[in-house]
Amino acid sequence: MKAIHRSNCFHKNGEENPCHISNNPYLIAFGVIEIIFSQIPSFDQLWWLSIVATIMSFTYSIGLGLGIAKVAETGKIRGSLSGISIGTVTSTQKLRSFMALRDIAFANSYFLILIEIQDTIRSHPSESKTMKKASLVSIAVTTLFYLICGCIGYAAFGDMPPGNLLTGFGFYNPYWMVDIANAAVVIHLVGAYQVYCQPLFAFVEKNAVKKFPNSRFVTREIKIPFPGLSPYKLNLFRLVWRTVFVIATTMISMLLPLFHHIVRLPGPLGFWRLAVFFPIEMYIKQQEIPKWSTKWVCLQILNVACHIIAIAIATAAGSVAGAVLNLKSYEA
Template structure:
C-alpha cells in the first residue's frame, strides 16, 4: 500500500542547496563520492559507444593522422576538464563560498543570461543526443548477439537479419525503470558496474583485434587510410572520422555534476586527479582498440568492431562482449540523462512548490526488495523522455553518422568555448596576456576541427538516410 508523504522532495533540496552557507553544509553531508566513484562515473560516461567506432575512424585517417588525432583529443579534454573543475567554486564576498553543481549553473553564474540560453539549447541537445546514440548502439549489440549465433549455426553467408526497432523498444522499457533512480548520488553502484563492463568489452575487442593481427601475420592499413571513390568522398570520410573521435572523449557536460557528488574538503583537487586518471585509462584503451582494429582489418574495418562482424569466432566471446556493451550502456544512458532530469524537475519544483503531483512522493514496498520513493511527476516526465529518445533512434538508426554529428556539433562549444570563457572570468584573466592569447588560439583551433567534423558527419547522415 502506498503511503503518501507530504512534499518530501529531493529536487527542492538540490535546487536550494547552495543558496546559503547552512544549506551548503546540509548538502555536503549527503556527498559520499570519492576519487574512485568519480573515475567510475567518468569512464561510464566516456568509454561508451564511441570506442567501438575508433577502428573505423583510424581507417579513414590512416596511420599517420589517426593515432595522433586520438592523443590530441585526449589533451584537449584534459585541458578543458582542468579549467572547468576550477569553475565549480564561485566565491561570493557576502555569502561565503558557493558552488556550481552543474555545467548550466556555472555558465549562468559566470557568463550571464544570454550565454545561459545558448548553453541550455546546446547542453540539452548534447545530453539528449548521447542517449539517442546509446539506444542505437544497444539495439545493435542485441541484434549482433542473435546474428553471431545464427552465423555460427548456419554459416557466415547465411541471411541472418533482425529488426533494430524491436530491440530499441526493449532497451527503452529497461530505461523507463532505471530512470526512476532519483539522481547521481543514488547511482554510484550503477556507474561502477557500467565501468567494469566497459573495460570488459574493450578488452575483448582489443584481444580479438590482436588475435586477428597474429593470424594474418601482418599489420594492415596504410599511411593515408582507406581509399574513396573521389577526393571529395575521402574528405567527407576524414571529417566524419574526426567527428567520431570527438564523440568518444568529452564529458565536460557532466563533470560538475560528478564533482558535486564528492565529499569535502578537496573537491576540486580530487576531481582533477580523477579526470587525469580516467583520461589516461581511456586513451590507452582507445589507442589499443582503435589501432588493433585497424591493423586487423585495414581498409575493410567495420563501423562497429563488435557488431560489424569482422569477428565471427569464437562466437561466444563476441556474444559476451556485446552483452557487456548492453549492460554498460544501460548505466551510460542514465549518466547523460540525469542532468536533464534534475534541471527540468528542479524548475518545476520551484515553479509549483505547493503541487502534490510535482513534489509529493509515495513510499512503495516491493516484495522481497527495498522500499523506494515514487514521485508521480518524475514517473511521467522521465517515461516520456525515454519514449522520445527511443523514437528518434528508430528514425535515425545510423551508428557512425549519428556519433559523428553529435560529437562534432558539441565538441567546440561545450568542451572548449564555454569552459574557456568561464575560466577567463573566474581567474580574471586580462585580454592579450600570454594566457589569454594561448587559450583563445586553443579555442579557435578546436572550432575549426569541430566545424569540419560536423560538415562531414552531416553529409554522411544525409547520404545514409537517402540511400
C-alpha cells in the same frame, strides 16, 4: 544486441544466410528497460554503478585481443596512411579523416558529466585536488586504450573497418566470446543512458516544483511499501515526464536511420563547450586577464579555432559523410 543475434544466426545457418533483423524490437526493449530505471531517483549516483561500468569496460575490451589475434593470424598489417585505399576515390570518401576527428571528439564526451561527478565528491581532500588527479589518470588511460583499439582495429580490418569493432568478428570462433563483449556494451549503455539523463530529469523536476509549488500532481509523493526495503516514493509528475522523455528518445532513434551518425553532430559541440570554452573562460576570470590584451586575444583565437575548424566543420562534415556512405547499404 543486433550483433549478438546475427552472430548466433550466422553460426547456426551459415555465412550465406543474410540473418536480417530489424533494429526496432531491440530499440523498444532498450526503451522499456530505461523507463523502469528512470523511475529510480538519483540512479546515476548509486555507488556500485561505476564498478559495473568498469567491469563492463574491461569485458568488451575482448575486441582488442581479437584484433591482435586477427593481425597475428594474417601476418600483415592492413590499412594505408591516407585512411583509404589509393585509386578511384569519391568526394564523400575523402572526408573519412573528418569522420575520424568526429569520433575522437565524440569518444571524449564524458566531459558532459565531469561536473556531475565532481559534485558528488566529498570535501576532503578538496574536489579540485581529487578531480585533477582523477582526470589526469582517467584521460591518460582512456586515450591510450582508445588509440590502441583504433590502431589494432585499423591493422586488422584495413581501410573499411566496421562501425562497431566487435561486429567485425561475427564469423570468428569462439563467437560466444564476442557475444559476451557485445552484452557488456549493452549493460554499460543501459547505465550510461541514466548517467546522462538523470541530471536533466532532476533539473526539469526541480524547476517544475519552483514554478508549481501548489500543484499536487508535481509535488505529491505516494509512499509504496516494499518488504525489507525503504518505501518507494512515487511522484506522478516524475512518472509521466520521465516516461514520455524515454519514449520520445526511443521513437526518434527508431525513425532516424543511421542514428549513431546523427547523434554525433551535437556530441562534439558539447565536447568543445566543456573541454575548451569553459576552461579558457575560467582561466581568464581566475587570472584576471585584461580584455583585448595580447594574451586574451590569443586565448580567444584558440577558442574560436577549436570550435570552427576542429569541431563545427570537421565533425559536421564527418557525420554527413558517414551518413551518406552508410545510407547506400542501410537496412532498417
